[in-house]
Amino acid sequence: MVAIRNVSKTAHYFNTPVNVTGLMVKISNQLTITSKNYITDSEHRSLWDIPSPELIEKIEKCKEVMENYKSIYMHTVDEMKNSNERPWIVSSVYIFTCLEKFLQRLEKVKWIANTEITYSILDRIMISGMERFNAMIKGARITISSQLYDPLNYRIETFDTDFEKFVKEVEEAEVGMQQFVKLLSTECPSAESVMLVLKRFEALNLECLCLDRRYLEVAEMLEKEMFLLKDVYNEERGNPFIPRNLPPVAGRIVWIRSIFKKIDLPMQALKVRQCVLAHKKAQRTVRYYNYMNGIICHYEMAYHKAWFDYVEEVRCLLNAPIMSINKDEALYNVNLDRAILQLISETEWMWKLFLEVPNMAATVAYCKDRLLGPATTLKLTLQRFDKLRASLTPVFINIMRFRLQEVSIMLKPALSIVTWISENLEDYVEKVCMKIKEVETFFNMILDIEELRILQEMSSISEFLYIYVPDDPVSSYEFLEESNKLRSEIERILEKKSVCMERAVIDIINMFIDLLDFEPTDSKGRRVFQLPPEKLNDTNWRTEGFLPIDKWDFIQFHKIYRTIYLAPEDVLKTLQFRNYENIRYELHHLRNDCMDLFSYYNSKIILALVAGSKRSLDFVRQNILRFTTISLIFLLTTTSARVTDYSKAKYIPIVDGRILFPKIKSACNKITVFPVSHHDTTLRLKDNVVAECDGKLHTVENCSLAAGATFCRLARRKSCAQELYAGGTAHCEIHQSD
Structure with missing residues (x-):
């Protein structure tokens, strides 16, 4: 602009208004063309193919250049006027008209690009119903960009018409979006839900x-x-x-x-x-x-x-004892008031709600592990103790009294002096747990010894068979010799098992005795042990004989075979959950309980021997029958008679006869066809007996009557009685009744 100013002062050609105006117009046109080439990269790119952010940036730079051009022109004119130079007699409207129109066209293009950027977010949202408005705006953008003219040519007025249509379609889409948002907000039931909807649209x-x-x-x-x-x-x-x-x-x-x-x-x-x-x-x-x-x-x-x-x-409530007891059944309970647990819970929630908490409540909440830990441990321990007491059998309930008394004495401080704020709370609970665990382990050992060393041996004794049964026929002398050998072997085994069981019982009794110690005198001042041998004489030996030498001397031979009373179920439950805290368990109580235990197992051994003997006798009664055939049928003579089939019998030769050990094959009903009357004559069938076994009829023969039973042999042919009973016709042999 300074060069043009200097030229216009010296050159006569450019000193005229027409030439200066023409020069300025050419400069404006050149700026327009240069800006257009800059935006389209010298027409190598279409205006609508340029990304909107890049297009807006280029338009802003072009506007900046043109505005700078205008400001420099105005500044130069002002300087010429102030320096008393001859001013340019030109029309600024004529000079800048093309620039203004080009800038207006650029503003419209920029508005379209801004609209595209603004509503491009509709492509990235997932709001159902907004896609149709996005389609409207995109359709308007496609319509205006598909025209064949150059949108940067401000002389083409068709663009202005198309731009107005574009603006109108965008406005319609905006109005539609407003109505859509209003519709969604009216469908929401509460203000909070409307806020959630508006928050989503506000993010757009x-x-x-x-x-x-x-x-x-x-x-x-x-x-x-x-x-x-x-x-x-x-x-x-x-x-x-x-x-x-x-x-x-x-x-x-x-x-x-x-x-x-x-x-x-x-x-x-x-x-x-x-x-x-x-x-x-x-x-x-x-x-x-x-x-x-x-x-x-x-x-x-x-x-x-x-x-x-x-x-x-x-x-x-923290000063209360940690346990309580039901005196009727001696059931122990943890005495942790629910108010304490509620206080801890309330305090924790007050912290979460950011509210003030008293110092005492905060202390209890911080120390809740010290309260709840022992309480939970004590509760589980008492459950184990109740389970232990419920598992006590009638055999051991009396002798286990002193062990239950130990636990009751251990739990007594918890009912009075041990509170939830005691310093030794955790140590005391640990001692209680150890004591109950010790008693529980002790009783489990007793049960294991009883099961493995006593009851299993008794079960094996009761299953003994005292009868010699050979696999093959043997002579009577050999049978007698083998029976004697079997008897000797059984005697040896029974003696060994009896000794093992006796030792097991004594071991159980000694386990109880080892846990107790007694003073020389009882609670009434009487001696509990026998005098030394040197002090025994003719006057005191009888009375001293009833006293034990020491605590292990529990055997009283006159009580070995006495009947032991076992408590029934209702009495047993009372004894199991009884408070044994104040009982006196002295030496004579221990001797009686040990002797009861010894006598009980002694009687159980005798019963096991009797069971084995009974089993052997039942074997003889049920399986040894004397007959001369192998396959027999046994028919009972009672009303609902049964038939039994014996097969694969075992023989024991005795002189000219044989002893049979048949095995029962089946049990059947006996059916008898009674005599009938025909032409004033009573007729009786020769074979009038059949056997019904599992719904099938069998013919029998060679029947013989024994004491309380009939024994027959299965026949291979069908009999007349079988066919008549089955509902058919048959040719029968009869003989006239007397």
């Missing part, structure tokens, strides 16, 4: 949605909801709905805060929109919000203060 950052109007509707809806919540508060404040596993006070505070949350969340969103809160309709909502906020705060503070006062009352 689209001014066309006019969300302030929707937020004003939210304020009106919030006012109605606060009226309803006030009614809910008045109805339920005495007995509100408390969530599961929440303590009462914390549950009420959570409930009242949930009501406050329903009105506070929408209000917090309205606070950032001052234009909405300044509206007259929103002012009523704000006033009622402040009123509800005061009510809710008063409710929360009242219950929080009441809980503060209640904490001091719970403090006394």
Whole structure:
């Protein structure tokens, strides 16, 4: 511009207004052409193919150049005027008309690019229903970009018409989006849900949605909801709905805060929109919000203060004994009041709710492991102790009394002096657990010894067979010799087993005796042990003979075979859950219990021997029958007679005869066909007996009558009685009845 100024002063050709104007117009046109080439990369790229951010950036640079050109021109004109030079007599409108029109065209192109950028977010959202508005805007963009003319040629006025259509279609899409948002907000049942919908649209950052109007509707809806919540508060404040596993006070505070949350969340969103809160309709909502906020705060503070006062009352419960007992059944329970657990839970929830907590409640909550740990351990231990007592059998209930007494004495301090704030609480609970575990292990060892060394041996004795049964026929002399050998072997085995069981019983008794120690005199001052041998004489040996030499001397031979009374089930339960704390268990009690235990197992051994003998006799009675055939049928003569088939019998030769050991094959019913009358003559069938076995009829023959039974042999042919009983016809041999 300085060069043109200097040239116009010296050159006569450019000193005329026409030539200066022409030069300026050429410069403006050249700027327009240069800007156009810069935007389209010398027409190598279509305007609509350029990305919108890049296109806007280039348009801004072109505008900056043109504005700079205009400002320099105006500055030069002002300097010429101020320096008393001859001014340019040119028209600025004529010079800058092409620039202004080009800039206007660039503004329209820039508006289209901005519109594309603004609504490009619609491609990335997942709001159902918004896709049709995105399609409208994209369709308008495609329509204007598909025209064949050059949009940067400002002389083509068709672009202006197409631009107006584009703007109109975009406005229609914007109005549609506004109506769509309004429709979604009206379908929401509460102000909070409307806020969630508006939050999604607010993230789109689209001014066309006019969300302030929707937020004003939210304020009106919030006012109605606060009226309803006030009614809910008045109805339920005495007995509100408390969530599961929440303590009462914390549950009420959570409930009242949930009501406050329903009105506070929408209000917090309205606070950032001052234009909405300044509206007259929103002012009523704000006033009622402040009123509800005061009510809710008063409710929360009242219950929080009441809980503060209640904490001091719970403090006394920590001084209570850690256990209680049901004196009727001696059932022990952990005496941890539920108020203490509730206090711990309330304190933890108060921390979560960011409320103040008393020092005592905080201390209890911090030390909850020291309280709840021993309480849980003690509860499980008492359950094990109850299970142990319930498992005591009638055999051991009496001799286990002193062991139960040890546990009762160990638990006695827990009923009076050991409290939840005692310093030795954990050590005491550990001692109780160890004691109960010791008694439990001791009794389990007793049961294991009884099962493995006594009951199993008794079971094997009761299954003995005292009869010699050869696999093959043998002579009578050999049978007698083998029977004697079997008897000797059985005697040896029984003696060995009897000794083993006796030692097992004595081991069990010694396990109890080892746990006890006795003073020389009992509680009444009487001697409990026998005098030394050198002090025995003719006057005292009889009375001293009834006293034991030491605590292991429990055998009393006159009581070995006495009958032992075992407590029935109802009495046993009473004995199991009885309080043995104050019983006197002295030496004579121990001797009686040990002797009862010894006598009981002695009688059990005798019963096992009797069971083995009975089993052998039953074998003889059921399996040894004397007959001369192999396959026999045994028919009972009772009303519902049964038939038994013996096969594969074993023979023992005795002189000319044989002893049979048949095995029962089947049991059948006996059916007899009685005589019939024919032409005044009574006819009797020769074969009038059949056997019915499992629904099948069998012919029998060679029947013989024995004491209480009939024995027959299976026949291979069908008999007349079988065919008649089956409902058919038969040719029968008969003989006339007498």
